[in-house]
Amino acid sequence: MDSKSPETSQPGPPAFPPMRRAPLEGAVQKVIDRVIETFGMMRPLSADETEHTREVLLDFLSKRPETDEHRAAVEGLTFLRNLKT
Secondary structure (H helix, E strand, C coil): CCCCCHHHHCCCCCECCCCCCCCCCHHHHHHHHHHHHHHHHHCCCCHHHHHHHHHHHHHHHHCCCCCEHHHHHHHHHHHHHHHCC
């Protein structure tokens, strides 16, 4: 067994990096894009609404820096659904 193997050193998916960085880290941008795309299928957004939603979502997710990508996407989508209803 290789001691440098990342599969054996960390249980579960890795947390993504802190989110208050410019430009957005790739993982954070990926989560935000995924949530916006999915949410847009449920409720169409104008360009202005999309930009505002991105800002609100970034603020929400920035309070959860230790969350993995999948969980962050689920929490972000749940947050937007509750916010926009």
